[in-house]
Amino acid sequence: MLSVTGLCTDYVGEHGQVVRAARDVTFEVPAGRLFTLLGPSGCGKTTTLRSVAGLERPSAGEIRVGNEVMFSKGVFVPPNRRGLGMVFQSYAIWPHMTVFENAAFPLRVSKRFSKEKVMRVLRTVALDDFADREATKLSGGQQQRLALARALVMEPRLLLLDEPLSNLDAKLRERMRFELKRLQRELGITTVYVTHDQSEALALSHSIAVMNAGRIEQIGSPRDIYERPRNQFVADFVGSTNFLEARVLGRDGDFYKVSSQIGGMKVLATDALATDEIVTVSVRPEDIELTEVRKDGENTWEGTVYQKVFLGESVDFVVAIGDHHLQCKAHPSLRTRVEEAIYMRMDPEKCVALRKN
């Protein structure tokens, strides 16, 4: 449905310097799917989205929606002729119009106004009772839904969402996350979603592209991204993780034997590794199993509790093995005290060896 190839977008910054915001960005979004661009601020995700929208003019690459070329060498369809729906981070609700007029605007400017259509879309986002209200009198969540209604009223081929939940408080954000997911799945509308919040991305998306410094680091399903990160950046940005420096000793079936900072261990790798190659092993805190009794077998260690933080639903431990510290997440029933001995085990499936760039 949407295909972006080799997209480069630069812009001139405040002080006249050229900022290369998106570099060689390539991805494909099949019809009906929700695709997320995830990354820290300044990684180029919003620029990429705005290039798709036509609000930025790329310097190279190609953007197609369906069979139509939106941008290519010598082709630039202006945003108002692209027929895409977009929800902005600030919602951009026009304060001088009513709720109804805000939602009706896209139909009015394209001379396809129909009252029923507007009311239908307002009903979809449960704002039909507020149609005659001043748009400024809406709450944050309602404004967000109105922005969505305005983006949907034209029945666009593609919906673009720029951090739509970032301006809501935590509780509401969680509710709107489910709401958005339900709407997208029900309407089956192809969607590109931009966020810096990894849990939002994991919860909503069919697939995720993690971006860093203008480039896409990895594209994959939420589970892929989380469990099989391709490099340190992805492992670190999506969820929290422990990194261990290690040297590859050799292959062991589907796994590799490595010698790490905390001793020998068995790990998984997505790419083929060479013997003696230096890699980084990523282990997520919740994948480290902690017990007070000694366990035998592979990937087991003895350490001491260095620090612990009670968080209610879980307890975060920092466990010292030699002079190396590991973050672990455990069930609150584990009550081992600071400076006491503790035993840990890691499933080799969950220890991912990452190659150096």
Place this chain on the structure above:
Amino acid sequence: MSTATAITADSIGARRAGFDAQWLIIAVCVALTLYLAVVPLGFLLWQSFFTPQSAAKAARFTFDNYREAYGSEETWTLFLNSLQFATGAALIAFVIGTALAWMNERTNTPFKGLFFALSVIPLIIPGILFTVAWILLGSPKIGLVNLALQKLFDTDAVFVNVYSLAGMIWVDGLHYSPVAFLLMTAAFRAMDPALEESAVMSGASVPQVAARVTLPLVWPAIFATILILFVRAIESFEVPALLGLPVGIQVFTSAIYQAVHRYPSQIGLASALATTLLLITSVGVYFQSRLSSRGSKYATMTGKGFRPRTIDLGRWRYLTTAIFLAYFLAIVVLPFAVLLWSSLQKFYSVPSMEALSRLTLDPYRTILSYPNLTRSVWNSLLLALGSATIIMLVTSVICWIVVKTRLPGRWLLDNIASLPMVFPGLVLGLAIMILYLYLPIGVYGTIWIMLIAYVTRFMPYGLRYNTTSMLQIHKELEESAAMSGASWATTFRRIILPLLKPGLLAGWIYVVIVSIRELSSSILLYSPGTEVVSILIWELWENGQYVELSALGVMLILALFVLVLAAQWLGRKFGIREA
């Protein structure tokens, strides 16, 4: 300047992939701005180096104008007079304004509510009426102040004489002291009292706090305020013309006026003088803008949340109250009262029981049936409404380009549109007069030339009002319209302009007000049939029809008062602060 045009035009041309009305509107607005702000300046400079063109002789290059302007003893006097007048008026305004601002912000002087009424005085009472009123109050022969004091002390001595350099400084400084009051109030408010309090906590005495903390912090504001007042005073035309010329005290503005009105008129000489004046005001405006942009560094100072502790003056507050009331009397009550009094007399006479019995509405009748009145009022209205509308629409586009786009050269556009700020009214009038004397497009001598002058002169104000509003419009409000399928023109009409409304309206009314009072440009550009109200007042003064002038003045002041009230009401309604 042609390179500037090229840059803007180029970048517009380069983005021309999908042509629509957008570029046409933008190009027209940019071209208009460049034309209005730059071309007259060019002609003024050109003229100052040429002899007058006539049917018999072509213009030729010469330095004679400058030689004549600077070759004589008189020029030195002229320069000295201007400098003394402007410095004196600026200092008077500054001292009065700062004292009042301090009283209002930092002490518990009563009548605080009245203080802010002051800020609109220069808007409501046009310079020419204020000057006339002070002539009626302070002239050696008929001045009420003199008469009252003479009666009190039973003597013939002349106590005050407005027909002097000191008188000019007093009247002009007084008239613009509210400007100083506003600027210094802002400076006082901007200062976080915690800065002074922490100096006190560090053990500093009051004089030490003043010298080491307060003064260094407000210094940029003080200097910027004095510069603004100085530039404004050196541009001032009404006071020097009415008070200085009768006794031969010339400053730049009145000298330019006389050079044009001499027979044969010496436009070359006027241009040479105008160029000098322009140079002075440019330097002033340049340093002032440097100071205010640097001033933001001193912005310790967000103006939020704190209300400085006020000093309890104890019994001294009777003194400050008395000072304030005296000031209020001098700037509002007396000038208006004397105009009102004189407007109710058949012939001007000083107040007395006998005169009181001769009160009449005749002057109003006379002025209302005055042959030129209807036409002047009509012209004034037409010019005020026309220029305000054109200015607000054109500057909304200019300001959109400056604020919302990334076109290279947009800062230049901003500066060019603000350029008329450095033109004194008289100099702008002269430049435009020269331009259309040479440009045979039938504008000279019509009302159009005045429209052009007004639009040019007040364009920077419109730009400033629009910019304040435009900065508050989030970029995404426009972008969401584009994503909804709206073209640029539709977005501008349906989204930008409605959202800009508060600034547009406030700016529009402001331009209407200043256009109605405009005198110094009009005086060089009007011709029979295109008189405006302020010109009519000028003519009445020259004819010695004081009572009719007073009647017209009273009505004009009331009309402006209503307009200012409307502007303030709108400002409150839309939460817009005066620029």
